[in-house]
Amino acid sequence: MVDLRAELAGIRLRNPTMLASGILDETAGSLLRVHRAGAAAVVTKSIGPEPREGYANPTVVELEMGLLNAVGLPNPGIAEFEREVRQAVGGGATVIGSVYGKDAEEFAKVASAMAGYGVVAVELNLSCPHAKGLGTEIAQHGDAVAEITRAVKDVVSVPVFPKLSPNVSNIAAFATAAERAGADGVVAINTVKAMTIAPELKMPVLANRFGGLSGPAIRPIGVRAVYDIHEAVDIPVVGVGGIASGRDALEYIMAGASAVQLGTVLMSRGVGAFEAVLKEMAALLEEIGLASVREAIGVAHE
Amino acid sequence: MSRIQIVPLLDVVRESSLTTTYRFRADIGGDAGQFVMVWIPKWDELPMALSYLGPVKGITVRAYGDATKALQSFKPGDRIGVRGPYGNTFRLEGERVLAVAGGTGVTSLIASVEAFAQQGAKITTAIGARTAEELVFVDRAGASGETHIATDDGSRGLHGFVPVLAEKLLAKGRYDQVIVCGPERMIKLVVDAALKRNLKVQASLERYMKCGVGICDACAFDDKLVCLDGPIFPGEVLAASEDFGAFRRDKSGRRVPL
Numbered sequence: 427m428v429d430l431r432a433e434l435a436g437i438r439l440r441n442p443t444m445l446a447s448g449i450l451d452e453t454a455g456s457l458l459r460v461h462r463a464g465a466a467a468v469v470t471k472s473i474g475p476e477p478r479e480g481y482a483n484p485t486v487v488e489l490e491m492g493l494l495n496a497v498g499l500p501n502p503g504i505a506e507f508e509r510e511v512r513q514a515v516g517g518g519a520t521v522i523g524s525v526y527g528k529d530a531e532e533f534a535k536v537a538s539a540m541a542g543y544g545v546v547a548v549e550l551n552l553s554c555p556h557a558k559g560l561g562t563e564i565a566q567h568g569d570a571v572a573e574i575t576r577a578v579k580d581v582v583s584v585p586v587f588p589k590l591s592p593n594v595s596n597i598a599a600f601a602t603a604a605e606r607a608g609a610d611g612v613v614a615i616n617t618v619k620a621m622t623i624a625p626e627l628k629m630p631v632l633a634n635r636f637g638g639l640s641g642p643a644i645r646p647i648g649v650r651a652v653y654d655i656h657e658a659v660d661i662p663v664v665g666v667g668g669i670a671s672g673r674d675a676l677e678y679i680m681a682g683a684s685a686v687q688l689g690t691v692l693m694s695r696g697v698g699a700f701e702a703v704l705k706e707m708a709a710l711l712e713e714i715g716l717a718s719v720r721e722a723i724g725v726a727h728e
Numbered sequence: 729m730s731r732i733q734i735v736p737l738l739d740v741v742r743e744s745s746l747t748t749t750y751r752f753r754a755d756i757g758g759d760a761g762q763f764v765m766v767w768i769p770k771w772d773e774l775p776m777a778l779s780y781l782g783p784v785k786g787i788t789v790r791a792y793g794d795a796t797k798a799l800q801s802f803k804p805g806d807r808i809g810v811r812g813p814y815g816n817t818f819r820l821e822g823e824r825v826l827a828v829a830g831g832t833g834v835t836s837l838i839a840s841v842e843a844f845a846q847q848g849a850k851i852t853t854a855i856g857a858r859t860a861e862e863l864v865f866v867d868r869a870g871a872s873g874e875t876h877i878a879t880d881d882g883s884r885g886l887h888g889f890v891p892v893l894a895e896k897l898l899a900k901g902r903y904d905q906v907i908v909c910g911p912e913r914m915i916k917l918v919v920d921a922a923l924k925r926n927l928k929v930q931a932s933l934e935r936y937m938k939c940g941v942g943i944c945d946a947c948a949f950d951d952k953l954v955c956l957d958g959p960i961f962p963g964e965v966l967a968a969s970e971d972f973g974a975f976r977r978d979k980s981g982r983r984v985p986l
């Protein structure tokens with residue numbers, strides 16, 4: 427039997443798969459459903475200080491190579507979200523709270539409240555590619571990543587994982603800035619800024635015009651990012667972006683990821699994706715003679 | 729994956745003062761009870777039941793918000809986007825079926841009424857509307873079986889709410905199952921009435937949606953998703969639900985009273 431257990435900044439995980447932020451994670455019912463389906467941890471929708479409706483539809487466009495979205499960070503706000511987190515934690519899920527804010531102070535305020543609800547870690551959304559005044563727009567430089575990370579680290583005792591954007595020239599430099607500021611790990615990558623146009627209508631399909639691309643198309647971009655980050659830092663990396671199979675997950679792990687997140691694949695494989703990916707991963711590890719996931723982490727660097 | 733298709737409207741038919749049917753040809757499947765996401769360019773993308781199946785499909789839309797009002801000005805040749813079909817279908821579980829439709833619910837139910845009749849079921853349809861002018865698909869329901877009407881203002885049929893009509897029909901007729909669509913509180917009354925009589929009942933729910941494909945969590949109730957697990961749910965599931973008939977999620981994901 428292949429040992430699938432994983433560990434991330436002191437958090438013990440029953441396997442290396444987690445639910446990526448933004449997918450089936452705005453309600454306790456859905457978080458628990460994904461937990462029951464096998465995810466070792468579930469990351470919440472990114473939560474901000476106040477309720478936010480997000481953008482008008484179309485917010486989601488299915489493409490042959492992935493999914494394009496500009497949902498616009500809809501969320502019920504941190505106060506209202508307490509009910510969902512407590513219910514999910516109470517139901518047995520290992521919950522990681524994703525938060526966003528317009529500046530370091532707001533991030534710290536939301537993260538502090540989130541930590542109080544019983545999450546095992548906080549993920550910082552520094553990388554939403556389509557929200558004005560938030561996400562990538564305020565984390566254009568390593569300095570901003572460091573400032574926000576430090577502000578959150580000052581107010582929470584659980585591990586802090588900044589989630590990084592691939593829409594920069596050198597993602598590893600951002601990981602280094604996060605590590606220096608005290609981050610306990612980093613998550614890479616968020617979606618890739620993208621657009622699709624309906625020629626018959628001569629206009630972009632998304633109401634926001636551009637958005638973030640996820641799914642199979644971005645997997646090689648994510649694997650490269652994780653590989654570069656693993657070279658640059660000593661803190662653990664969580665790999666995310668286009669993982670649809672156990673083989674895909676192992677690519678990320680061999681590039682240096684200690685755990686992986688699944689998101690868009692839930693659209694095609696449903697919540698059964700977790701069990702399927704784990705089964706495929708175990709079979710492949712066995713085939714290549716590795717006894718555990720841990721032994722596979724970063725092996726592509728040797 | 730079901731990519732969005734941009735299609736010209738072939739026909740636009742005003743069904744009542746507020747309700748219009750839009751016909752289009754789209755290379756997608758589609759069974760009775762399923763829905764499509766309809767992009768009204770520059771306005772919105774909304775889930776809509778297929779009111780006509782086959783090669784030339786149709787949606788029947790009540791103008792109630794900015795986007796659906798804007799759609800009223802669309803003419804044949806104007807283009808909309810459609811993706812899908814999504815969701816499940818009503819299952820025929822007996823020989824005698826009572827279909828109960830409130831308001832726009834009839835647009836979600838009518839294809840199933842016709843499909844059940846074609847499968848040999850004896851189908852009775854109860855259609856409710858605020859006023860006679862807003863009734864739609866009475867003729868189509870009548871072509872598939874017995875039809876009863878209720879209007880809130882008494883301008884046609886029973887003067888009253890359609891669950892009252894449904895209750896009367898259930899009291900005097902014999903049915904094997906009930907199917908229902910309409911405003912959620914109306915659905916709840918009909919589901920309760922059916923379950924009280926130990927009848928099988930399935931209801932088609934409507935919720936705010938963004939993705940339509942089971943990932944955004946906007947249409948969640950309890951641990952279910954209307955887009956992926958529904959839109960049609962068996963009565964037992966609804967009876968056991970904390971949210972059904974009581975709470976929905978708003979655009980920000982807040983749980984708010986219906």
